Amino acid sequence: MIQKPSDKEQEYFLRQEAERLKELREEHRRKIAEEERQRLKELHYLHCPKCGQKMTTTTLSEVEVEVCPGCRGMFLDDGELDKLAGESTRGRFASALASLRRLWGE
Ligand SMILES: [Zn+2]
Known part of the structure; x- marks a missing residue:
């Protein structure tokens, strides 16, 4: 039942x-x-957030960064700006800028 x-x-x-x-x-x-x-x-x-082109990886002063061939934007991973502009590596930032200018043909 x-x-x-x-x-x-x-x-x-x-x-x-x-x-x-x-x-x-x-x-x-x-x-x-x-x-x-x-x-x-x-x-x-690895696409540029500004123009959407595929970014390329390059080394600036021993730091790998992504740069956009279209708009010349640059992407830095966490901590990379500190590495480029750090107190103990003051000259490294200027070196990185010089590398960027060479990369962009300036
Ligand atoms: Zn771009």
């Missing part, structure tokens, strides 16, 4: 199902966010 579940049992199962659906939605949202992050990275990686 099949017994009808009590109201408390039904409420328990409904709450379980609601939590499971909430977890699935959250998992789906995380997956979509990660896919979007990957898509944007592949689309924009």
